[in-house]
Amino acid sequence: MTMSEIREINFDGIVGPSHNYAGLSLGNLASSRNAGEVSQPRAAALQGVDKMRSNLALGLVQGVFLPQPRPAREWLSQLGTSVEDADPVIAANAMSASAMWAANAATVSPAPDTADGRCHLTVANLKTMAHRSHEWPATLAQLQLAFAGDPFRVHAPVPPAFGDEGAANHMRLTPSHGEPGVEVFVYGISGGPFPARQHVEASKAIARLHRLDPSRTIFAAQSEEAIAAGAFHNDVVAVANGPVLFAHEKAFADRDALVTELQAKVPGFELVEVPDAEVPLADAIRSYLFNAQLVTPTDGAMTLVAPTECRDTPSVSSWIERHLASNGAIRRVNFVDVRQSMANGGGPACLRLRVACDPSLVDPRFIVDNAKLDRIAEVIARSWPKQIATSELQSAALVRDIENARLSLLETLELSGLALH
Template identity: 55%
Template sequence: MMGWREYNFDGIIGPTHNYAGLSFGNIASSVNAGQASAPRRAALQGLDKMRLLHGLGIGQGFFLPHNRPETDWLSRFGFTGTPAQMCAAAWREEPDLLLAASSASPMWAANAATVSASPDTADGRIHFTPANLSTMAHRSLEWPETQRQLRRIFPDPQHFAIHDPVPARYGDEGAANFMRIAPALELPGTEIMVYGSPRDAGFPARQSAEACRAIFRAHGVAGGLLAAQSTEAIDVGAFHNDVVAVATADLLFTHELAFADKATLFTALIDRHPDLRIVEVRDEDVPLSDAIASYLFNSQLLILPDRRRLIIVPVECAETLSVKRWLDAHIGGDHPISEVRFVDVRESMRNGGGPACLRLRVLVSPEAEAAINPLFVLTERRADQIAAVIERHWPERVTPADLGLPDFWAQGWEAVRALEAVCG
């Protein structure tokens, strides 16, 4: 690979992490709505996963939590005064708006942006389009801060291009609906975006085909493929494609019911990439409901420095009988995936986000890697610093009633400021 690396930029889970059940179509979010959350444990679980990847020799970076509650957003609804006064008025008059403004959802960095690798773009740069996340109110307010952080992390226009989001009329949910197939990471590949067909019933299809095409045009990607997600997968709770399929280089790992027309997609991919390996899990072996409940496919499919393939899956996969049976029977030996590692991200899982939801993948050449802002690259020292701030400032437990307390708002703002100070 001549020094090319794939970085995972994870969202640090913010201090207002809570279970408000804001995400219609996300089964875990709905089921756990109203329960007490554990922001400190959540953030440390996410950091432990980052430490694991860093220790494996995988490039690892991070995004900072967004300020929550987001009072700039509340001001657009006519609330005025100090931040605390705006929050108090919103809680009294429009509590649903304060719940949205308090969400820690930017932790799921897979929805931060769509990223096109430099071997695939017309100008040879890495292109980023922040996701508009327009389907859900609490997520639609994320993109301005996401764009600001992208510009801070990837500041050199010689290597990086940061775009504006697609207009909000056309839903875009970022890299959670994006895959890339290539003979090797550093070679030109085929970028795939997965959309949901508009529908009048059932859970919403969050990714529009119009947004997919717009991103390919903006990024200068010729020959990108669009694939429709199956309505069956959406209605069982696969609100993003990365809940039912994941890919890296010449390997696609997917549930057999992930796509509306898998035959056409697979044929197109194999025509372009004859050496493509497709690992397809049959529904009779792992029912779609088990795959989604365990987040088997919301795994991080990694190429280690020694070229072995590894998947990082949540511990729920070890606790779901059909999934554990499949993993035991297939992973290792001559299988394209040589090893599985289980990680505890239960706090994120209870809100509907697994290991892959927490990260944004960015493929970089040695020159592009050198241009990344080092303040956002994880080291052991930086991980220790982040952990110390989390231990000191993140609340141990948050209940639904806490979301309306001035002390809760103040603690959230102070915690983010403390983390920003430590990270420079």
């Protein structure tokens, strides 16, 4: 694989037909704030498709991951129950559509960073939250299928004693995607009333499994203040692309040490830092300014794909206008409507997993163009429930509709082999 063949692919999780607002994620303020509201799975999934279309228009390579089986019948069986008979809280955990947030699917190290020249992917164990802890087997099955060739190495999760939540706590900085990069693993120690979800030992294990160069690997602690304010993952307060780190002033426990190390190790490193005095941490988290996709389109103008909530939050909108006027590193901002996902605590960055590799090496069934997105949208418009109230999550009719909708999508994409995964 030559440097010129490597491109960044954004794999978006298609919002599943069981998308609901059960409020299961402690520390995720949007999830808690909207608990019990009526969700709109069809609108949510179509919003995700529209976001993918906008990325294709930028010239980016776009992939998809499929919704997982819901209810999670195997997990329920291990608990000795079924979705119909389970305690309502257990049933809600089994009906979660949170796998749509593909940033938590795995951690990815591209071939230029690894000792064996392979692209390594380690599936996240997501052990901190019950509703996500049962996702990894289905995620592993999809990754093993999508990245089946010798250029890839897909790893099972690290032991669940050490919590790992995937790429949402991982950043890669490099002059270009095909060059060796510096990988930054961000972990939590404490966060006031909320759990710190990424364990440093999980991050260190992944770095070893991926055979990373220790001199180009950084472990940085997330600030306790950020976690306590609702930054349950690092990608709520920081995102990187190429040699640019875009971060809130209060993102890291030791901001100066991290910046100094990146300046020494990343050619052309540039910090785009948002001061708390201009965008308070609470505004940054509510708007998900940093949970945007920071990408380099084919025209070279670094672009922030941001949720419309950023445009609607005065302090954030003003900062964006000032930065664009200053001719800073971010040259363009594309606003996308992912309000259904946002209301459950996930923005544009949560919805995608970044994989830098040669796209021709990936199973083509997981790569999309506008024609394939048309087919996906048609299935969603025909099969996804229009709305779900949390009180009906154990309805036999709803469960049947959700399972049939997913199977219809798998058939359309010629991925029926994933029916049980």
